[in-house]
Amino acid sequence: MNVPPVPGLLGLDHFEVDRDHPHIAIDHDVCETRCTQRSCLTVCPADVYTEHEGRIIPDTAACLECGTCVIACVPEALSWHYPDGTHGVQYRYG
Numbered sequence: 001m002n003v004p005p006v007p008g009l010l011g012l013d014h015f016e017v018d019r020d021h022p023h024i025a026i027d028h029d030v031c032e033t034r035c036t037q038r039s040c041l042t043v044c045p046a047d048v049y050t051e052h053e054g055r056i057i058p059d060t061a062a063c064l065e066c067g068t069c070v071i072a073c074v075p076e077a078l079s080w081h082y083p084d085g086t087h088g089v090q091y092r093y094g
């Protein structure tokens with residue numbers, strides 16, 4: 001079976017963003033003082049996290065809801081919950 005490259009697969013899903021209640025929030029004080037590995041930049045399969053001038057910014061609309069970043073992040077730096085109601089990721093092929 002031929003499996004398409006990951007960027008192509010990511011283009012098949014859809015994420016309904018909850019702008020009033022984002023499902024990812026970072027405590028920047030904790031993030032910038034306690035984290036040495038910046039694991040979110042490498043473990044997220046969807047490249048949700050990017051760094052701008054030392055600050056980590058999540059693009060919640062790209063999230064696959066896999067939960068990997070929750071495990072990799074330092075305690076208390078990341079607030080993550082499944083999106084509410086009709087928000088969140090929708091997979092078009094299973």
Ligand code: SF4
Pocket residue numbers: 026030031032035036037038039040041049056072073074077078
């Ligand atoms: S892993 Fe968590 S604490 Fe570390 S840079 Fe990413 S968001 Fe910040």
Ligand code: SF4
Pocket residue numbers: 043044045046047048062063064065066067068069070
């Ligand atoms: S839940 Fe998965 S896809 Fe979403 S931000 Fe975390 S690692 Fe990335």
